[in-house]
Amino acid sequence: MDFGWTDRDQAFRARVRDFLAQELPSDWDEIRRHGPGSKEQTEFSLEFCPKLASARLLVPHWPTAWGGGELSTWEHFILGEEMWAAGEPRGAQYMNVNWIGPTLMRFGSEEQRRAFIPQMAAGAAIWCQGFSEPDAGSDLAALRTRAVLDGDHYVINGSKIWTSYAGLAEHCFLLARTAGAPGDKSGITIFLVPMSTDGIEVRSIPSLIGHGDIHETFFTDVRIPATSRLGGEGEAWSIITYSLANERVGIPRYELSSRVLGDMVAALKQRGQFRDSAVQARAGAAHAACEAARLLVYRVVDQLANGRDPDADANIARVAVIRADHAVTDFGLDFLPDTFSGTGHPAHLAHHERAIVAGIAAGAAEIQLSLVARRHLDLPREAC
Template identity: 55%
Template sequence: MDFNWTEEQAAFRAQIREVLARTLPENWEHIAHGPASKEQTVFAKKICADLAEAGLLVPHWPSEWGGRDADPWEAFILAEEMWMAGEPRGGQYMNVNWIGPILMLFGSELQKETHIMPMAKGQTLWCQGFSEPESGSDLASLRTRAVKNGDTYTINGQKIWTSYAGDADTCFLLARTSDGKNGISIFLVPMDTPGITVRDIPSIIGEGDIHEVFFDDVQVHEKWRLGEEGQAWEIIGQVLSLERVGIPRFSLASKTLKDAVSLLKKEGRFTGAAIDQAAKAHAACEAARWYSYFIIDKRAKKIQAGPEASVGRFSTVICERLVSEFVVEHVPEAISGVHPMLLAHHQRGIVAGVASGAAEIQLNIIATQFLELPREPR
C-alpha cells in the first residue's frame, strides 16, 4: 500500500471541504446532533441534491448511473469528510454506500431504472428492514414471512431498530419465503404501501432515529423481489462487506477527540489521566482508520473483503466507545448540549456496538472465520 495521497485525491478532499464550508448552515452543529430529526432529514435532501449537482454524491458509481467511475478511494475520502462534518447526507449514505451498488449488481432493469437515478440525484431516502424483535443481527432466524399467491407476495411480520423508517420512501426488506438459511428473499417495498405501520422508539440518540415497522398483509408484486427467491444470503454477504467498512465513523470520533482535547487545553484541564485516556482513544482511532484503509486497498484491487470487514467494523466500535468515554469523563458538559458536535458523536457512539451488526456478532465472525478458532474446546 502507498501511504501517500495522490495529488488528485488531495484535491478531491479539498473540494469536498470547500463545498461543505460553503453549504452547511450556521446552525449546522445544532442540526447534526439529531441524526434523523425532521430538520436534519429535510436538510439532507437539500445538500444531497447540491452534492449530486457538483458531482460529489456518487462519484464512484458508473457513469451510466450518474457517477463518473471514480475508484473506491474517492468513495472513502467522500465518506470520511462527510462523517467528519457530522454526516450531512443523513440516511442517504446507505443509498450511496450499498443500496445503489447492490441494485446495479442484482436488480432487474425495471428496478434499476426506477430506483437508481433518484438515488444519484439525492432525491430519495431508504431504510433497511433487517433486525427483528427476536432475531437482531442473527438474520437466519428472522420470522417476517412473504407468501406467494400468483404474482404477488403477502408479507406479515415486524422489524425493529429501523433507522429513518419514519421518512423513508422505500424499504430494503428481508423476508422469509421458505424455511432454512437459504429461504430468505429481498423485497424493495414502497413505505406507503397499505398495511405498513411505523412507530417511533423513544431514545436518547436523536429525534426519530429508530422505529418499529409492522407489516400486516402487505401486498408486494414479484417484480419488486430483488434477485431470486432464497438469494438473500448471497446478496447480504456483499451488502455487509460494503456497509461495515463504508461508514468511517472513526473520522467523526477522531475529530471529536481532537476538539475535546483542544477545549481541555484552553481551560488548563488536559493533564494526568486525561492525557493517558486521550492517547489510548487516539491510538484506537488510528487503528480503525488504517485497518479500514487496508480493506479499501483490497477493494481497489478488486479483492472482495471477507471476515476482515468484521475486524474493521469492531475496531471502529472500540474507538467510538473510547472517545465517548473520554468525553463523558472529561468534558461532561458536552452531553447537556453545551458543545453540540461532541453531543452528536456521543449519540452516535451509544449505538456503535449495534448499528451495522451487533459487536458480539462481529466477534463471533472474527473468531470463527478470521482466526478460525474452534466453536468448542478440543
C-alpha cells in the first residue's frame, strides 16, 4: 500500500495553496465568522469564485466541454481539502461544482444544461438544496411536499426546513412528491425552481452557526413550467444517489481540525502550558483522531477513483471525521477555553460551531453508525 502523493498531485496542491495565499483577503476569517450562508460570505463567494474560474481552479474536474480540465478524482479531492482547510471560500457554490453541475450534465435537458451550467462554471450561481422537511430528515423518503401536473405546469405545495443558503439562492434543487404516499421513494421527482417564483416564502432560522445560514422554505401554489423537472417523474432517488456519490465522505473537515489543533498547541506552548503530560496526551489523541479520519477518507477516495462502491467504508469515514472534529474542539474547550469565547480566534470559533452541526448535516452520525452496524457487522435493521 502506498500512501504517497504523485508529483502531479503535489504540484496541484501547491498551485491551490498559492492561489489561496494570494487571493484570500486579510479579513477572510472575520468574513467567514458571519456564516457560510450569510450575505457577507455569499457576496464574497461571488467575487472569489470567478477568480477561481479564471485560474481554472473552480471546475477543474469537469469535462472540457463545460469549462473543466478533466482532472482526476484525487485532484478534485485535493481541491476540496484545501478549500475546506481555508474555511470554504466557495460558500454555497461548492455544491454547484461538486454535484449540482455534474448532475445537470448527466440528467439535464439541453435547455437546462445551457441555462445553468455555464453560470456555475463562471462562479456566478447560488443554489440551495430543498430536501429535508420537518418530518423527513434522516428518513428523507417520508417527504410530503407535492407537485401536481396542471397542463404544462406543475403546482407545488409544501415546506422544507434547514435549507442552507435559501435566503440568497437564485435556484433550488427541490425534491417533491409527484406520486405515492410518504415513505415511497419511487414517487419523488426533482425540480429546478427559481427562488423568485410567486408563492415561495423563505424564513431564516436563527442559529449558532450564523445568520442567514439555515431556513424554512414554504411553497404555496408555486407554478413552474413542466420543463423545470429534472429527469422523469419518480426518478429523484436514482438521480440523487448518483449526485451524492462524490459527497460520500462529506466535507474533509479533518484538514481544518488538524490545522486548528496545530494553532492551539502553538498557543499553549507560547503560554508555557504544554509541558503537562495530560495536555500532551490529549493533544496526541486529537491528532491521532484527525490522522485516522484522513486515512479512512483516503481509502474511500481511492475506491471512488478506481470505480468501486465504498459502501459502508464511507459511513465509517464520516463517523471518524465527526469524532476528529469533536476531539479537537473538546481539547480546545478544556485547555484553551478563551479561544472559543466571543473575543476568541475567529477561525477557531467557526471551527467549533461547525463541528457541532457537522454530525447532523448531510446524514446524522447515528444514521452512519446504523449503516455500519448493518453493512459491516451484518446486524438486522431492528437491532440498530
